Amino acid sequence: MAIPGFHAVVPAGGAGTRLWPLSRAGHPKFLLDLTGSGRTLLQATVDRLLPLTGTGGVLVVTGTRHADAVAGQLPELGAADVLAEPSPRDSMAAIGLAAAVLLERHGEDVVLGSFAADHVIDGTEAFQRTVREGVVAARAGYVVTIGIAATGPSTAFGYVRSGPSLGLDDAPTVTRAAGFTEKPDAVTATAYLATGEYRWNAGMFLVRARVLLDHLATQLPALAAGLQEVAAAWDGPDRADVLDQVWPGLTKIAIDHAIAEPVAAAGGVAVVPGDFTWDDVGDFDSLAQLLAADTLGDEGLVLRIEADGAFVAPGGGRTVSVVGLPDAVVVDTPDAVLVTTRAHAQSVKSAVDGWRARDRTDLL
Amino acid sequence: MAIPGFHAVVPAGGAGTRLWPLSRAGHPKFLLDLTGSGRTLLQATVDRLLPLTGTGGVLVVTGTRHADAVAGQLPELGAADVLAEPSPRDSMAAIGLAAAVLLERHGEDVVLGSFAADHVIDGTEAFQRTVREGVVAARAGYVVTIGIAATGPSTAFGYVRSGPSLGLDDAPTVTRAAGFTEKPDAVTATAYLATGEYRWNAGMFLVRARVLLDHLATQLPALAAGLQEVAAAWDGPDRADVLDQVWPGLTKIAIDHAIAEPVAAAGGVAVVPGDFTWDDVGDFDSLAQLLAADTLGDEGLVLRIEADGAFVAPGGGRTVSVVGLPDAVVVDTPDAVLVTTRAHAQSVKSAVDGWRARDRTDLL
Numbered sequence: 001m002a003i004p005g006f007h008a009v010v011p012a013g014g015a016g017t018r019l020w021p022l023s024r025a026g027h028p029k030f031l032l033d034l035t036g037s038g039r040t041l042l043q044a045t046v047d048r049l050l051p052l053t054g055t056g057g058v059l060v061v062t063g064t065r066h067a068d069a070v071a072g073q074l075p076e077l078g079a080a081d082v083l084a085e086p087s088p089r090d091s092m093a094a095i096g097l098a099a100a101v102l103l104e105r106h107g108e109d110v111v112l113g114s115f116a117a118d119h120v121i122d123g124t125e126a127f128q129r130t131v132r133e134g135v136v137a138a139r140a141g142y143v144v145t146i147g148i149a150a151t152g153p154s155t156a157f158g159y160v161r162s163g164p165s166l167g168l169d170d171a172p173t174v175t176r177a178a179g180f181t182e183k184p185d186a187v188t189a190t191a192y193l194a195t196g197e198y199r200w201n202a203g204m205f206l207v208r209a210r211v212l213l214d215h216l217a218t219q220l221p222a223l224a225a226g227l228q229e230v231a232a233a234w235d236g237p238d239r240a241d242v243l244d245q246v247w248p249g250l251t252k253i254a255i256d257h258a259i260a261e262p263v264a265a266a267g268g269v270a271v272v273p274g275d276f277t278w279d280d281v282g283d284f285d286s287l288a289q290l291l292a293a294d295t296l297g298d299e300g301l302v303l304r305i306e307a308d309g310a311f312v313a314p315g316g317g318r319t320v321s322v323v324g325l326p327d328a329v330v331v332d333t334p335d336a337v338l339v340t341t342r343a344h345a346q347s348v349k350s351a352v353d354g355w356r357a358r359d360r361t362d363l364l
Numbered sequence: 365m366a367i368p369g370f371h372a373v374v375p376a377g378g379a380g381t382r383l384w385p386l387s388r389a390g391h392p393k394f395l396l397d398l399t400g401s402g403r404t405l406l407q408a409t410v411d412r413l414l415p416l417t418g419t420g421g422v423l424v425v426t427g428t429r430h431a432d433a434v435a436g437q438l439p440e441l442g443a444a445d446v447l448a449e450p451s452p453r454d455s456m457a458a459i460g461l462a463a464a465v466l467l468e469r470h471g472e473d474v475v476l477g478s479f480a481a482d483h484v485i486d487g488t489e490a491f492q493r494t495v496r497e498g499v500v501a502a503r504a505g506y507v508v509t510i511g512i513a514a515t516g517p518s519t520a521f522g523y524v525r526s527g528p529s530l531g532l533d534d535a536p537t538v539t540r541a542a543g544f545t546e547k548p549d550a551v552t553a554t555a556y557l558a559t560g561e562y563r564w565n566a567g568m569f570l571v572r573a574r575v576l577l578d579h580l581a582t583q584l585p586a587l588a589a590g591l592q593e594v595a596a597a598w599d600g601p602d603r604a605d606v607l608d609q610v611w612p613g614l615t616k617i618a619i620d621h622a623i624a625e626p627v628a629a630a631g632g633v634a635v636v637p638g639d640f641t642w643d644d645v646g647d648f649d650s651l652a653q654l655l656a657a658d659t660l661g662d663e664g665l666v667l668r669i670e671a672d673g674a675f676v677a678p679g680g681g682r683t684v685s686v687v688g689l690p691d692a693v694v695v696d697t698p699d700a701v702l703v704t705t706r707a708h709a710q711s712v713k714s715a716v717d718g719w720r721a722r723d724r725t726d727l728l
Contacts, residue, residue, distance in 0.1 A: 146382075201570075303718045305711060317701045318680070319727060321715040324708030325689075330701070335684045337696055339703050344688030347669060351685040354667045363683060 002054030003135055005109045007209075009098040010045055011091055012062040012070055012117035015364075017349040018283040021336035022313060024361060025364050030117035031069055034281055036296060041281070042117045043073055048124060049115060050076070052131055059083060059102065060117070061094040080235070086243050089250045091203075092258040093227065096216055099209040101233030110209040111138045114255070116280070119202065120290060123276030134206040134272035136171035142270035143215065143263050144206040145177060147199030148278045153189035156282055157257075158182055160201040161192075162271045177269035178263055183250055200272065202278050205255065215259050215268070223251045223258075283345035284329045311342065366418030367499055369473045371573075373462040376426040376434055376481035379728075381713040382647040386660075386677060387566035389728050394481035395433055398645055400660060405645070406481045407437055412488060413479060413523055414440070416495055423447060423466065424481070425458040441594070450607050453614045454498045455567075456622040457591065460580055463573040464595030474573040478619070480644070483566065484654060486641030497568040498636035500535035506634035507579065507627050508570040510644045511563030514605060515554035520646055522546055522620075524565040525556075526635045544625055551555055563635065566642050569619065579623050579632070587622075589613045647673060648693045649709035675706065700727050721728035 016022075016029030023029040030042040039047060042060070049058050060082050062070050067084040071077065083097060095114050102110045113131060121127055134144040165174035177183045180201055184192060192198035217224040226246045233242035263269050279290050288294065288311040295302050301314040303321045310328040314320045316337075322328050329345065331338040340348060355363045380386075380393030387393040394406040406424070413422050424446050426434050431448040434443065447461060459478045466474045477495060485491055490703060498508040511524045527540035544565055548556060556562035581588040592608045597606040627633050643654050652658065652675040659666050665678040669686040674692040678684045680701075686692050693709065695702040704712060719727045 213462065300564060300722075303715055303722075305714045305718060306708065316682070316701075318698070319719070319724070321700065321702045321704075321718070323702070323704035323711050323715055325692075325703060328689075328703060330703050332701055334682070336686045337680075337694070337701060338687070339689060339692060339694050340685075340687035341689060344670065347687050350669045351667055351687055352668060354685070355683070358664075358667075360683070 003052055003111075003132060005106075005111055006053050006057065006131075006135055007102050007106070007110055007112050008049040008058045009095055009102075009114045010049070010058060010060045010068065010113050010117045011098075011114065012042055012060050013088055013091075013092040013094065014118065016118060017352045018346060019281070019287065020348055020352045021333045021338055021363065022315065022331055026065070027069075028118075029064070029281070031066070031073065034287060035291065035298070036293075040073055041120065042070065045115055045117050045119070046074055046077070046123075047132070048114075048121060048127060052113075052128055056081065059098050061085060061098050063088060064112070072134075072331065083234075086247050088252075089247070090218070090252045090256045092141075092223065092253045093250045095205075095255050096213065096223065096227045097230060099212045100227045101234050103209045103213065104231050106235065108210055111206065112209050112212070113204065113206045114308075115204050118281065120281050122277045126276035127201065127274065129205065130272055130274040130276065133174055134172040137166060137168055137174045137270045137272060138208055138211075139205040140166070140168060140171075141208070141211055141268075142166070142174075143259060143268055143330060144174065144270045144272055145260060146202055146204040146206070146274040146293050147271040149273065149275045150193055150200050150201045151277075153186060153193050154200065155183055155186055155189055156286070157280070158201040159184065159192055159198040160271055161197050162199065162273075164272055172271065174270050174272045176267060177264045177271045179264055180256065199273060200278070201256075202274070202280070203256070204274075205260070206272070212259065215263055219258055220253070223253075226250050270325050283348060284340070285333070285342040285345035287311075288329070288342060291303055315337055318329055365672070367416055369470075369475055370417050370421065370495075370499055371466050371470070371474055371476050372413040372417050372422045372480045373459055373466075373476050373478045374406070374413070374424045375458040375462075375478065376406055376424050376430065377452055377455075377458065378482065380482065381716045382710060383645070383651065384712055384716045385697045385702055385727065386679065386695055390429070391433075392430070392482075393645070394439065395430070398651060398660065399484060399655065401488060402656075404437055405484065406434065408485075409479055409483070410438055410441070412491060413477075416477075416492055420445065421530050423462050425449060425462050426481075427452060447598075450611050451559055451614075452616075454616040455586065455619045456580070456584075456617045457614045459569075459619050460587065460591045461594060463576045464591045465598050467573045467577065468595050468598065471576055473568065475499050476573050476576070477568065477570045479568050480512065482645065484643045484645055485640055487641075490640035491638065494636055494638040494640065495570065497535040497538055498634075500532055501530060501538040501634045501636060502570040502572055502575075503623065504530070504532060504535075505572070505575055505632075506530070507575065507623060507632055508538065508634045508669060509624060510566055510568040510570070510638040511635040512566045512638045512640075514557055514562070514564050515641075517550060517557050518564065519547055519550055519553055521644070522565040523548065523553075523556055523562040524635055526561050526637075530634055535636065538634050538636045538651055540631065541628045541635045544620065547693060555578060561635065563621075564642070564690060566638070566644070567620070568638075569624070570636070576623065579627055583622055583626055584615055584617070586650070587617075590614050647705070647709035648695070649706040651675070652693070654698075659668065
């Protein structure tokens with residue numbers, strides 16, 4: 001059953017360079033079926049949200065470069081449900097624009113939830129329960145972040161610390177947020193988990209559109225005014241002109257820094273615990289752990305000799321033979337082969353930098 | 365200046381499975397330019413020999429499957445200079461056939477030298493000097509093997525041990541061969557080198573054709589008779605019929621076991637020292653050491669990040685990026701990608717076995 005007044009915003013951006021050469025600037029991570037499910041990460045994200053919002057309740061914000069591909073993957077969305085940004089201005093502009101457009105279209109009661117287009121979630125029922133509780137807290141005026149139950153002391157994610165319960169009748173698990181942390185080192189992460197108070201900050205927010213824009217007006221008034229001006233023109237004849245004038249001058253800032261951190265310090269952020277499985281599929285090590293199999297693609301194309309567990313994505317139609325490298329990661333595409341190890345998964349973006357330095361922009 | 369009566373025999377066989385997927389059954393090692401010189405191993409072998417034999421002095425023995433490719437790579441050879449075997453019967457049959465054909469064509473004075481088609485030699489002048497001295501000893505009736513000055517205690521090669529000088533006037537460095545050894549372990553190899561008496565056995569022989577066939581008639585009379593019968597018919601109308609009848613029954617044996625070892629025990633083998641650089645390019649580790657560069661092919665297609673020294677053969681036109689694997693070996697071809705390490709270079713043939721077991725004979 002859909003939640004009345006609830007709208008989902010899906011920022012679809014980022015090149016996913018640590019998943020290169022599967023993920024490319026022109027064909028990024030969110031457009032890929034990385035789980036072998038038959039649905040891309042973007043499609044799976046929208047599949048998960050539509051039951052909560054009802055038809056017409058999902059708004060995707062993406063770059064003009066990807067707008068056609070996004071619309072092509074999501075025939076269930078209307079033309080007005082894909083907002084195309086002329087250039088990337090980071091997550092605050094993307095989500096803030098969506099909030100302002102939703103206010104223009106649907107009025108003051110809108111509660112929005114923001115969900116990245118390129119994360120993987122397992123456990124639909126738990127996810128929906130979490131969102132429903134979070135929306136209750138959002139209606140009460142909070143910026144609500146979803147805190148994921150950590151399965152281990154990850155150093156790849158930031159954490160959110162839970163404070164005392166908010167005591168909301170219909171949202172008993174929601175607490176005040178005591179604060180956010182950057183990605184910790186392993187010792188710190190272990191200490192966090194020992195307290196029982198820390199959860200992974202998955203970057204998913206629930207908030208009344210009006211509350212979000214009011215916070216933004218306080219923190220970054222010029223950005224708030226610019227987004228308001230763009231949103232007012234969005235569904236009229238002047239959109240292109242206003243975008244031309246206003247968009248390039250908007251402040252580039254992540255919503256975490258613009259809103260979540262300062263508002264948390266003032267007691268305005270809440271945490272709703274999410275006990276579903278979540279992964280941001282940040283790199284090939286993460287992807288290999290996520291998949292049940294060691295092959296992404298046709299297992300018949302892969303031969304492993306003394307290389308059990310080597311992760312192979314045979315995407316070029318060629319066979320891939322791995323001999324004596326159980327820790328290997330091999331990604332084959334029609335124009336680029338990547339060979340690395342799980343331990344070096346974070347360094348893959350340096351390969352992208354390397355090809356850029358050689359002006360091989362066709363590969364990026 | 366050519367050596368009168370000297371003929372070179374080049375057995376061109378073997379699939380080079382440890383160099384798969386560069387080397388294939390249908391396109392084996394000897395047909396490849398593995399050094400990036402612009403000449404294949406076969407072509408470089410013939411280039412090296414023609415100045416010693418003169419025009420028409422090189423005979424290549426290969427399988428029917430490769431006869432056209434061999435002839436295509438060697439336009440300087442006449443049609444009669446490529447002997448096509450209906451099926452592989454190992455090196456004794458190949459070299460024995462050539463010896464018998466040379467006797468039929470050129471008479472009793474023929475001295476032949478046998479040189480594999482898929483080895484790499486550097487130092488033409490030293491090579492030619494060695495062959496000239498070896499031919500002198502061959503004329504004196506010896507089976508002469510070229511003993512290569514070892515550059516280290518290799519466990520990949522067999523060794524030949526030098527005995528006392530033969531005291532030949534025009535071949536002062538030639539000694540009696542005290543015996544052959546199999547590939548030793550590292551400790552044994554080191555002990556060999558410490559004596560100063562051991563050299564690598566490169567499998568290159570110089571011998572009078574008549575002497576070779578006489579030894580063969582003593583050791584393996586049926587094989588000698590069969591080869592004689594085939595050779596007598598070779599240049600006449602009955603070649604195909606005689607091959608059909610005789611060839612399948614010929615004993616499969618290496619010349620080392622058939623001739624070199626028993627004759628050495630009887631004092632009939634000599635060693636001529638070769639102080640040129642020689643390599644059998646047995647696997648990718650060997651190839652990587654041989655090449656001055658870490659790339660076989662277009663360096664512009666290869667990116668190494670924390671992977672200095674990784675050996676890459678980008679043969680598919682695609683880019684290859686190696687991140688965090690300095691010991692890697694990556695071979696890219698249009699239908700097969702191989703990823704291994706230098707330490708596992710000898711295990712590459714197990715990948716060939718693996719694809720054979722999956723009936724992917726198209727890859728072999």
